[in-house]
Amino acid sequence: MMENKDILIHIxxxxxxxxxxxxxxxxxxxxxxxxxxxxxxxxxxxxVCGGMAMCASCQCYIDSNxxxxxxxxxxxxxxxxxxxxxxxxxxxxxxxxxxxxxxxQITMAPQEH
Amino acid sequence: xxxxxxxxxxxGPTGLFTVFEAGLLKLKCHLIDALAQPGGQxxxxxxxxxxxxxxxxxxxxxGDLVDNLMKQIEPFQPGFTLGERAQSIQTQDDGSFIxxxxxxxxxxxxxxxxxxxxxxxxxxxxPIPNIANFEDKGVEYMIREPELYRxxxxxxxxxxxxxxxxxxxxxxxxxxxTLVHRRNEFRGALDSVEKVQELKNQGRIQLITPAEVVxxxxxxxxxxxxxxxxxxxxxxxxxxxxxxxGLAPKLGPIADWGLEIEKNAIKVDNxxxxxxxxxxxxxxxxxxxxxxxxxxxxxxxxxxxxxxxSAYKRIFPDKRHVMKYTTVGGVEGxxxxxxxxxxxxxxxxx
Numbered sequence: 001m002m003e004n005k006d007i008l009i010h011i012x013x014x015x016x017x018x019x020x021x022x023x024x025x026x027x028x029x030x031x032x033x034x035x036x037x038x039x040x041x042x043x044x045x046x047x048v049c050g051g052m053a054m055c056a057s058c059q060c061y062i063d064s065n066x067x068x069x070x071x072x073x074x075x076x077x078x079x080x081x082x083x084x085x086x087x088x089x090x091x092x093x094x095x096x097x098x099x100x101x102x103x104x105q106i107t108m109a110p111q112e113h
Numbered sequence: 114x115x116x117x118x119x120x121x122x123x124x125g126p127t128g129l130f131t132v133f134e135a136g137l138l139k140l141k142c143h144l145i146d147a148l149a150q151p152g153g154q155x156x157x158x159x160x161x162x163x164x165x166x167x168x169x170x171x172x173x174x175x176g177d178l179v180d181n182l183m184k185q186i187e188p189f190q191p192g193f194t195l196g197e198r199a200q201s202i203q204t205q206d207d208g209s210f211i212x213x214x215x216x217x218x219x220x221x222x223x224x225x226x227x228x229x230x231x232x233x234x235x236x237x238x239x240p241i242p243n244i245a246n247f248e249d250k251g252v253e254y255m256i257r258e259p260e261l262y263r264x265x266x267x268x269x270x271x272x273x274x275x276x277x278x279x280x281x282x283x284x285x286x287x288x289x290x291t292l293v294h295r296r297n298e299f300r301g302a303l304d305s306v307e308k309v310q311e312l313k314n315q316g317r318i319q320l321i322t323p324a325e326v327v328x329x330x331x332x333x334x335x336x337x338x339x340x341x342x343x344x345x346x347x348x349x350x351x352x353x354x355x356x357x358x359g360l361a362p363k364l365g366p367i368a369d370w371g372l373e374i375e376k377n378a379i380k381v382d383n384x385x386x387x388x389x390x391x392x393x394x395x396x397x398x399x400x401x402x403x404x405x406x407x408x409x410x411x412x413x414x415x416x417x418x419x420x421x422x423s424a425y426k427r428i429f430p431d432k433r434h435v436m437k438y439t440t441v442g443g444v445e446g447x448x449x450x451x452x453x454x455x456x457x458x459x460x461x462x463x
Binding site: 042043044045048049052054055057076077080081083084085110112113 | 154158159162231232237238239240271272273294295296298300358359361362364376377378402
């Protein structure tokens with residue numbers, strides 16, 4: 001039997017609506033791509049740079065106590081110039097979907113204008 | 114008035130490759146782009162990033178891809194209107210179009226190909242309350258005329274190359290320069306960071322880090338900014354605030370051209386030629402949408418190729434035309450150049 005490789009992510013979208021979504025861990029996905037997969041943000045407003053930590057359109061706030069991978073320099077520098085930044089801010093494109101983030105709770109940051 | 118056969122809006126990879134495919138059909142192209150250089154996102158956002166899914170290039174840097182495309186289209190002598198954003202479009206009685214930029218440059222063509230990617234790049238605006246009220250009244254998102262700042266007190270916000278470079282430049286022009294950044298670290302080129310450090314040591318730049326501009330002071334024009342540092346907010350008098358947080362793409366005025374828009378993109382007929390709901394206006398590359406759309410450079414190349422065939426038929430409805438392989442027909446440039454496969458040598462063996 002195939003091993004179940006899906007994990008659960010709790011996402012609060014920009015309108016404050018909560019979603020509980022399943023995400024596969026065997027597809028080399030990142031969190032930004034999961035948000036796009038479920039169309040939780042309008043096209044063109046999330047992952048504008050494609051996931052290279054070169055825009056801040058996929059910024060999110062980490063609401064749960066998961067221990068995530070440390071930020072690399074690109075992500076850190078981009079958040080240094082992002083808006084609406086909190087201590088819990090991360091770029092969702094830099095969070096790989098693997099079993100360690102099962103149950104992760106996040107809130108999407110407001111869209112920049 | 115600039116006249117051409119195909120007016121391309123957006124000089125990213127898809128727009129550039131359109132010039133090549135149009136050139137094979139002896140159609141001339143002119144490109145408009147809001148950025149100062151061709152290449153779109155590849156040049157502006159990720160020139161040093163490798164791309165792995167361009168056919169026949171196992172790996173190519175985005176900047177090199179643009180350089181190669183520029184070289185490939187050189188024989189077809191494309192025209193460029195750079196640093197200007199396509200603003201409005203007027204359909205003429207004969208079905209052709211006049212596109213005017215935000216700077217008033219007019220372009221006339223029978224065909225318009227929108228290859229605008231995610232839109233034109235515009236400055237990212239920080240979410241400071243009432244900032245829109247102070248635009249052009251003390252808040253400037255880009256430096257167009259440095260002399261404007263002569264003898265003035267200027268606050269620059271940001272931590273990248275443009276914030277650093279303009280802070281350095283304006284020390285020789287402005288009465289005072291203050292650089293505010295949320296981090297102690299700056300992301301710019303090492304030279305620029307060191308130069309700012311030196312100017313700070315000389316007292317010629319005031320550096321406020323880690324801090325953020327959180328408010329604007331003034332009645333009708335800007336007279337100061339509120340800066341928050343370590344939970345303490347204080348006002349600093351100034352004449353100008355220049356937020357330099359880089360650029361982000363916005364669909365912009367194209368959204369008001371009467372084109373059918375879906376999911377922030379332009380709907381096209383993908384079963385035929387990527388034409389929009391307005392005959393003669395096509396949309397190719399990341400800017401369009403259709404069932405199964407993938408925003409990939411290679412898909413943009415394909416769309417550009419089919420679109421040019423359709424454009425040819427539209428311009429010359431009575432001419433018969435057969436697609437020719439470049440291995441057979443070669444590439445005849447508008448500059449008189451000709452590339453062609455060498456002819457095989459046939460010689461008898463006695």
